[in-house]
Amino acid sequence: MKFGSLPRVRLANLPTPIQEMPNLTKLLDGAKLWVKRDDLTGLALGGNKARKLEYLMGDVLDKDCNYVVTHAGFHSNWCTQTAAACRKLGLGIVLVKTAPHDNWEPENWDANHLLHKLMGAEIEVTKPDNLRTKLDAQMERLRKEGYRPYYMPVGGSVALGAMGYVNAILEIINQSQEMEVPFDYIVHCTGSGGTQAGLVMGVKAFNSEIKIISVADDSSPPEEHIAKALPIIKEAENILGFNIKVTNEDLTVLNDFGGGGYGFISEEKINAVKILAETEGIFIDPVYTAPAVAQMIDLVKKKKFRKDSNVLFLHTGGTAALFSYKDPFKANIIGEKLPWTIPPWSPKSG
Ligand SMILES: Cc1ncc(COP(=O)(O)O)c(C=O)c1O
Structure with a gap:
C-alpha cells in the first residue's frame, strides 16, 4: 500500500505552528532556536499522538x-x-x-x-x-x-503510527520553504520510538538535509532506543512502498538527561521546564520534553551547533503531566530538597 492511500481520520489541527524562541536564543547565544508546536495538535490537550x-x-x-x-x-x-x-x-x-x-x-x-x-x-x-x-x-x-x-x-509506535511523523516532515519542509528558514536540526524526545522512526523515514523519503537528534526519555543506552525505532522503520518501508534504506547510522540518540529512569524527576529536568516557561512562556512536560530541552540547551552551550544554524525543537506535548509533579516543582521553586525523584505511580517506586 502507498503512503498517500492509507486510511486516515483527521484528528489533529495541522499544520502546527513553527515559532521563533528569540529570548532563549539570546540567552544561550549559540544557535537560532525554534519550536514546532505539536503540543497544539488538539485532541484532548494536544501532543504527538494525535x-x-x-x-x-x-x-x-x-x-x-x-x-x-x-x-x-x-x-x-x-x-x-x-x-x-x-x-x-x-x-x-x-x-x-x-x-x-x-x-x-x-x-x-x-x-x-x-x-x-x-x-x-x-x-x-x-x-x-x-x-x-x-x-x-x-x-x-x-x-x-x-x-x-x-x-x-x-x-x-508501529509502522502506521509512524506515518504521522513522515507527514510531519513534509509539513516542516513546506513551512521551511514558506518561512525561508532552512532548518538544520530537529531535536525531539524518543520513548517508544514511533516519532523518531517517522521523522527519520520522512527526511530520507523526502530527501531532506535536516538532521534528527532524538533524546531518550530515560537513561537506557542509545542502542536500546535505536532497537525500538529500527523495526518500526523496517515494517514501514513495506507500507510506504519504496525502499528508503535506513540504517543504524541514520539514528542519533542522546541520553544525558534521563534523570536516572523513565519518569524520574531531577533538578535538571525541572530547570529545563522553568527556563522555557520563563523565557518563552511555553510549558513542557517533565517526562519527555524536559530531557529533550535540557539536551538541546547543553548542545548549544557546548557549541555543538554552528551559531548560524537553525535548530527546531519538536514540542511533542504532554503538558498535563506537569500537574502530577507539583510537589517536586514547588520544592525546587522555594529552594527545598525534592520530596521524591521516583514518582509514587512508577513501577520502580517503593
Ligand atoms: C509528550 C511526549 N513526547 C514524546 C513521546 C515519545 O514519543 P514516542 O513514544 O513516539 O517515542 C511521548 C510518548 O508517550 C510523549 O507523550
Whole structure:
C-alpha cells in the first residue's frame, strides 16, 4: 500500500505552528532556536499522538472495530489522546495502566489520570509482570461480549503510527520553504520510538538535509532506543512502498538527561521546564520534553551547533503531566530538597 492511500481520520489541527524562541536564543547565544508546536495538535490537550492516531484510527475504522484496548504508564499522554480519539469517533476504550502493584490507586486524581476518568475510559491498573495477561483477558472479554476490539501497542509506535511523523516532515519542509528558514536540526524526545522512526523515514523519503537528534526519555543506552525505532522503520518501508534504506547510522540518540529512569524527576529536568516557561512562556512536560530541552540547551552551550544554524525543537506535548509533579516543582521553586525523584505511580517506586 502507498503512503498517500492509507486510511486516515483527521484528528489533529495541522499544520502546527513553527515559532521563533528569540529570548532563549539570546540567552544561550549559540544557535537560532525554534519550536514546532505539536503540543497544539488538539485532541484532548494536544501532543504527538494525535498525528499517529490519524493513521491508527483509520485502520480501526477500516477493520470495522468498535473498541480499542491499549496500555501504558499510569499518567500516560498516549492513553489520554487515544481515549479522546475513541470518544470523538464513538468507540469504547480500555486502558491497562502499569503502576507499582495491581489495582494501585493514588490519593488524588490529577493530571492524565483525571483526564482518563473524565472520558469514562475503562481502566485496569496492573504491575508490569501481569500486563500481557491482563491485555489478553480484556481482548477476550470484549470479544465474548460481542464487541470487535482492536489492540494498539504502547505509544502507537508501529509502522502506521509512524506515518504521522513522515507527514510531519513534509509539513516542516513546506513551512521551511514558506518561512525561508532552512532548518538544520530537529531535536525531539524518543520513548517508544514511533516519532523518531517517522521523522527519520520522512527526511530520507523526502530527501531532506535536516538532521534528527532524538533524546531518550530515560537513561537506557542509545542502542536500546535505536532497537525500538529500527523495526518500526523496517515494517514501514513495506507500507510506504519504496525502499528508503535506513540504517543504524541514520539514528542519533542522546541520553544525558534521563534523570536516572523513565519518569524520574531531577533538578535538571525541572530547570529545563522553568527556563522555557520563563523565557518563552511555553510549558513542557517533565517526562519527555524536559530531557529533550535540557539536551538541546547543553548542545548549544557546548557549541555543538554552528551559531548560524537553525535548530527546531519538536514540542511533542504532554503538558498535563506537569500537574502530577507539583510537589517536586514547588520544592525546587522555594529552594527545598525534592520530596521524591521516583514518582509514587512508577513501577520502580517503593
Ligand atoms: C509528550 C511526549 N513526547 C514524546 C513521546 C515519545 O514519543 P514516542 O513514544 O513516539 O517515542 C511521548 C510518548 O508517550 C510523549 O507523550
